[in-house]
Amino acid sequence: MFKLSPAGEEFVKKELTRYETKRSAIIPCLFKVQEENKGWVSPEAVTYLSGLMDLPEAWVNEVLNFYTMFNKEPVGKLHVQVCCNISCCMNGARELTKHLKDTFNVKEGEVSADGNVTITRVECLGSCGTAPMMQVNDNYYENLTHESAVKTIKELM
Amino acid sequence: MSKVPQPSELSNWYLPGILKGLGYTFTNMVKNILNPKKMSTLNYPEEKYKYSARFKGNHILTVKKDGSLRCTACMLCATNCPAQCISITASEHEDPTVEKYPINYEIDILRCVFCGFCEEACPVDAIRMGPEWQTPGLAGADFHYDIKKLAYRANLKGGIQSSVDDKERHEAGI
Amino acid sequence: MEVKILSEHYDKPSYKSLDGYKELGGYEDLAKALKMDPKQIVEDVKASGLRGRGGAGFPTGVKWGFLPENGEPRYLLCNADEGEPGTFKDRLMMEAAPHQLIEGMIISAFAIKSHKSYIYIRGEYNDSIRSLEKALAEAYKDGLLGKNILGSGFDHDMDIYVGAGAYICGEETAMISSLEGLKGQPKLKPPFPAIEGYLGKPTIVNNVESLASVKYIIRDGVEGYRKHGTEKSAGTKLFSVSGNVVKPGNYEIALGTSMKTLIMDIAGGMKPGRKLKAVIPGGSSTPILTADEAMSANMDYESIASFGSFLGSGAVIVLDDSNCMVDMLGILMHFYHHESCGQCTPCREGTGWLNKVVHAILKGEAREKDLELINGISNHMMGKTICALSDAAAMPALSFLQKFRDEFEYFIKEGQSKVRGVGYAQMHH
Amino acid sequence: MPKCTINGKEVEVKEGATIIEAFKTMSEDIAHYCWHPGLSIAGVCRLCMVDVEGARGPQIACNTVVKDGMVITNQSEQIKDIVRWGMDFHLINHPLDCPICDQAGECGLQEQYMKFGQYDPEMNQQKVKKRKVVDLGERVVLDSERCILCSRCVRFTDEVSKTNELGIFNRGDRSEVGTFKDKPLNNKYSINTVDICPVGALTSKDFRFRQRVWYLKNDDTVCNGCSTGCNVKAYFNEEGLFRVKPVYNEEVNGHWMCDDGRDIYKYVNKEHRLLKAKNNSGSQWSELTAGKAMQELHNSLFAEIKAAPEKTGVVLTGQYTNEEYQAVFATLKELGVTQAFHWNDTDSDDFDGLLIRGDKNPNTKGLQNAASAFGALKSVADAEAAIASGSLETVMVLAPENIAVYSNYDKTFAALSKAKNFVWFGANKTECFETTNSSNTWMIPIKSFVEKSGTFTNHAGLDQTFNYVTTVVAGALTMSEAMTLFKGETLEFDLRAKPMTSMKNNHFTLNRGEL
Incomplete structure (x- = not known):
């Protein structure tokens, strides 16, 4: 059974009063849950959070499922998201994704055997001028080549 | 418009008519004895006429590959039946892709007028009318054909399969 | 040529901090504005001809004018949910000059008499979030936010709301829904947000660049601001140039500068040996322009509109002769299918359908009449929905098909790209 | 009161009415799915497009308020084209499983496609696959593939039942209606979501697969489940009743009814009913027709009661019509009987804020009104005591019809049947009928509420008259008829032939309800 840390619960309580409605706190609280639950939000966590926030489960679940930044499945330690929208594709993002998948021997969206890497293709991350790019957990890595991308991920491991 | 031929004068004399009739009988008798293959009648019930496969005779419920009924219990045949001789009881199937199936399917064959509307109404080719046409029975209950009789009677050898498979249809997204 | 007004100091790291910003003239205009009549500021913004920089190009001052005379509380929302493929100017602005945005927002809030504002920022922009959070803390500490700002008696609170990954939240009513804790789905209009917005209260939603520009209208005055740009498209604007050019990046130019200058000179032109094929002038939602059209267009709202497209958010995506148009459309259709709320x-159904049909072409499974089908679907998506996302999906489909039909026909017939000579598997890995 | 012109006809509507409401008041055809008069406006199906003269383009009728002088049409070629394509958009991912779909025959997609659809569909790609036969709760099943995401059910749980179990999860064409796993759709109004679902996505477990809707006929009546008295439609054919749906009545129930009320039809069907009169005056039960039984009662008891009226009492429940109460009290007056008792196991003032009331009798108020002219009603406990003490020898009981809400039914039956002469008027039978303590027991089958016409007075004192719906037990009597026979008079029958209503025919084309 998932439970937030005391600091996390404190955070949720603060967020509940930060905005004009309690409901607004769902997104920040889900981010907190995701942070403390190894990068994803489990159904148990939704039950727990809706109890903590005193909001219907359906509301929390609706928000959770609507936004792409919440992971509904477990992810690896490094969540590598490669932008594959138009400008990035022109600059070889698809080839880069394939290269990364081959290098780390992992299928798209799945966690690698060692639990380290998940590689997903995502839509525009607002870094079109520095394509191709990837986001590893919270940080952007831009103007990548196949070699530099692999090197970056390996260094982060 | 056809006209009934008026009897001629000659027919008032009965004998020529009788002789003419006997003549026909004897000619045909001799013909049939000499050439039984050209005989236009059958020695029923020892001999039986073979109807075309499209003959609208007794109903057959078709089955899927696994031998279960294709019928989805949609009741369209029953709705369409002018003789109101079909009664179906539907139930929930445990497989969600099948969802609904008949636990009871009965045709009152004595009420049936063999019009074939059930066959035409069926959206899944679950009911067909086959070449069998004899419907003997000793009691009233023998004329209420149930699933066992409609789908699995001995001469169907485990059931007739339709050429379209449900599962394939489902996977193809139809 | 580049005209650096907004981006004058973006290259200086010190500009990010409050002290550095103040050294370079920061918050002087706020002090000036707080002494003005709020109504006068609204009038000035109207007169300046500033048009929304987020995509729709609606005059900012006019939008402010829709607010009811009375009605408290009223909210100012800053739309920093920059998700349009090809656009990355807001990110630069928030990372390089967070105080510039904050100052612009305080002035705007003062003008519309709002005491609470939110910056709705997309969750992926972690650097921008950090930069803005730091700047907000500095501003509160310095008394630039909170009660009685700079002794003017004007109170204002500002907060950041972080989105969680949905393109549609860049639509103003969807952003309001998201901020209210609902799914980010657009709301029915009417009522418009200026009448009933966030929590049913009057709300103004403006783009980052629009709000930051307000500062310069105060600084330079209406005349000074209108010095750049054209009569109907006044001022300067940041353009995000990406795709197959030598120097992609953000460039600030006066509106009305020719696209040729922007692409060929400022952004360094095409990569060696390549030829310009097409340009998407305002982010992926806007109809594509052919090379000829692009080279004769100017970067202002009217000129682009005369070619049947839009200036949008100012995201110029440059395609060269190595790009297969069917492939590019496939990417865009996948995007809109993914992002439809x-x-x-x-x-909902149209974006999925378009995506399927375009991918059927790519996979060589399409029929000749599917091109007409794309037209049919697109035409019946346009203007039939609550927000403009369906238009945004339909417009590229229609324009790609209209302007590069031969490539689509070739793909259907041969099962491979006319430009690249390979099929779906090789292009998509 | 703004006036507008719709398809060339002028109409005056209420201030603030939307165009779609104006269309509805005129009974003009307009395609729509998401709009429902009892819910907020979602504006998501985009089918109710109309041309408004002077507007920028086609507008949705559900979110456009009628202004004076508006000229509106949905007959232009452009609008028809939009609606045709709109229907196609709804259908491209909709499975073609009408044969097994319970909604077939009353389905919004079928009806509106026939009216507005594009008969030559364009889609030849694979449909989106979603979950099928999802158990949402005790009473409702979901088929996500059939769902057109009109969001009516979600709005219902948000706005009407305020229980928030349902949501639309995910986005784009992957959106699915659903509950969160730990919180099923178990509120007391859940089947309303089935009613308002325009397609077969939500189906009621109770009704599922039991009948095709075109075999059912329906007629209006009043729910006898509680003192609210919701207006309902009972669906029936010659096999019995199959379901109950609410009918709009602004004064009483609005558009809705509760789940418990949906079960009222069950007590009406033959298997729960007393089919013939029964008599046990020795140790043996004998069966006879109700009319014959009343005649014999007249012969054996009428004079006896009239001679000693103080030894007779009547036990009444609030489940009969005002007309019947009047007949009963008139007979009592004639006999000189003064003792009347009120039996009510659910005497409470509870109210859940929407529809459900604690008093589970439809006509307690009517009983009280009828009794006020007669004298005070004593409680059923007094009757039991009087029987035990022997001061009450003859008891007539107007037994409840909806026995599920009578928690002491068996106990009260046993106590009352200790009387020397025990006459039980009732519609239902239960196991407790097997044993009686009386030396002279009579059981008379009474018609249920769908089988008679009459008036119920609801909790607020509103008189609601309802009409005969169908006959389930042909041999049953109403209380009025029983009293007439009891007095020794003869019944007058309306000998005019009534239209035969019990053939299992294809009625759905004639009786399609409002969407």
């Missing part, structure tokens, strides 16, 4: 039927 699923509320209105024509968009």
Whole structure:
């Protein structure tokens, strides 16, 4: 059974009063849950959070499922998201994704055997001028080549 | 418009008519004895006429590959039946892709007028009318054909399969 | 040529901090504005001809004018949910000059008499979030936010709301829904946000660049601001140039500068040996322009509109002769299918359908008449939904098909790209 | 009161009415799915497009308020084209499983496609696959593939039942209606979501697969489940009743009814009913027709009661019509009987804020009104005591019809049947009928509420008259008829032939309800 840390619960309580409605706190609280639950939000966590926030489960679940930044499945330690929208594709993002998948021997969206890497293709991350790019957990890595991308991920491991 | 031929004068004399009739009988008798293959009648019930496969005779419920009924219990045949001789009881199937199936399917064959509307109404080719046409029975209950009789009677050898498979249809997204 | 007004100091790291910003003239205009009559500021913004920089190009001052005379509380929302493929100017602005945005927002809030504002920022922009959070803390500490700002008696609170990954939240009513803790689905209009917005209260939603520009209208005055740009498209604007050019990046130019200058000179022109094929002038939603059209267009709202497209958010995506148009459309259709919020039927089903049809072409499974089908679907998605996302999906489909039909026909017939000579598997890995 | 012109006809509507409401008041055809008069406006199906003269383009009728002088049409070629394509958008991912779909025959997609659809569909790609036969709760099943995401059910749980179990999860064409796993759709109004679902996505477990809707006929009546008295439609054919749906009545129930009320039809069907009169005056039960039984009662008891009226009492429940109460009290007056008792196991003032009331009798108020002219009603406990003490020898009981809400039914039956002469008027039978303590027991089958016409007075004192719906037990009597026979008079029958209503025919084309 998932439970937030005391600091996390404190955070949720603060967020509940930060905005004009309690409901607004769902997104920040889900981010907190995701942070403390190894990068994803489990159904148990939704039950727990809706109890903590005193909001219907359906509301929390609706928000959770609507936004792409919440992971509904477990992810690896490094969540590598490669932008594959138009400008990035022109600059070889698809080839880069394939290269990364081959290098780390992992299928798209799945966690690698060692639990380290998940590689997903995502839509525009607002870094079109520095394509191709990837986001590893919270940080952007831009103007990548196949070699530099692999090197970056390996260094982060 | 056809006209009934008026009897001629000659027919008032009965004998020529009788002789003419006997003549026909004897000619045909001799013909049939000499050439039984050209005989236009059958020695029923020892001999039986073979109807075309499209003959609208007794109903057959078709089955899927696994031998279960294709019928989805949609009741369209029953709705369409002018003789109101079909009664179906539907139930929930445990497989969600099948969802609904008949636990009871009965045709009152004595009420049936063999019009074939059930066959035409069926959206899944679950009911067909086959070449069998004899419907003997000793009691009233023998004329209420149930699933066992409609789908699995001995001469169907485990059931007739339709050429379209449900599962394939489902996977193809139809 | 580049005209650096907004981006004058973006290259100086010190500009990010409050002290550095103040050294370079920061918050002087706020002090000036707080002494003005709020109504006068609204009038000035109207007169300046500033148009919304987020995409729709609606005059900012006019939008402010829609607010009811009375009605408290009223909210100012800053739309920093920059998700349009090809656009990355807001990110630069928030990372390089967070105080510039904050100052612009305080002035705007003062003008519309709002005491609470939110910056709705997309969750992926972690650097921008950090930069803004730091700047907000500095501003509160310095008394630039909170009660009685700079002794003017004007109170204002500002907060950041971090989105969680949905393109549709860049639509103003969807952003309001998201901020209210609902799914980010657009709301029915009417009522418009200026009448009933966030929590049913009057709300103004403006783009980052629009709000930051307000500062310069105060600084330079209406005349000074209108010095750049054209009569109907006044001022300067940041353009995000990306795709197959030598120097992609953000460039600030006066509106009305020719696209040729922007692409060929400022952004360094095409990569060696390549030829310009097409340009998407305002982010992926806007109809594509052919090379000829692009080279004769100017970067202002009217000129682009005369070619049947839009200036949008100012994201110039440059395609060269190595790009297969069917492939590019496939990417865009996948994007809109992925991002449709699923509320209105024509968009929910239409984006999925378009994606399927375009990918059927790519996979060599399409029929000749599918091109007409794309037209049919697109035409019946346009203008039939609550927000403009279905238009945004339909417009590229229609324009790609209209202007590069031969490539689509070739793909259907041969099962491979006319430009690249390979099929789907090789292009998509 | 703004006036507008719709398809060339002028109409005056209420201030603030939307165009779609104006269309509805005129009974003009307009395609729509998401709009429902009892819910907020979602504006998501985008089918109710109309041309408004002077507007920028086609507008949705559900979110456009009628202004004076508006000229509106949905007959232009452009609008028809939009609606045709709109229907196609709804259908491209909709499975073609009408044969097994319970909604077939009353389905919004079928009806509106026939009216507005594009008969030559364009889609030849694979449909989106979603979950099928999802158990949402005790009473409702979901088929996500059939769902057109009109969001009516979600709005219902948000706005009407305020229980928030349902949501639309995910986005784009992957959107699915659903509950969160730990919180099923178990509120007391859940089947309303089935009613308002325009397609077969939500189906009621109770009704599922039991009948095709075109075999059912329906007629209006009043729910006898509680003192609210919701207006309902009972669906029936010659096999019995199959379901109950609410009918709009602004004064009483609005558009809705509760789940418990949906079960009222069950007590009406033959298997729960007393089919013939029964008599046990020795140790043996004998069966006879109700009319014959009343005649014999007249012969054996009428004079006896009239001679000693103080030894007779009547036990009444609030489940009969005002007309019947009047007949009963008139007979009592004639006999000189003064003792009347009120039996009510659910005497409470509870109210859940929407529809459900604690008093589970439809006509307690009517009983009280009828009794006020007669004298005070004593409680059923007094009757039991009087029987035990022997001061009450003859008891007539107007037994409840909806026995599920009578928690002491068996106990009260046993106590009352200790009387020397025990006459039980009732519609239902239960196991407790097997044993009686009386030396002279009579059981008379009474018609249920769908089998008679009459008036119920609801909790607020509103008189609601309802009409005969169908006959389930042909041999049953109403209380009025029983009293007439009891007095020794003869019944007058309306000998005019009534239209035969019990053939299992294809009625759905004639009786399609409002969407």
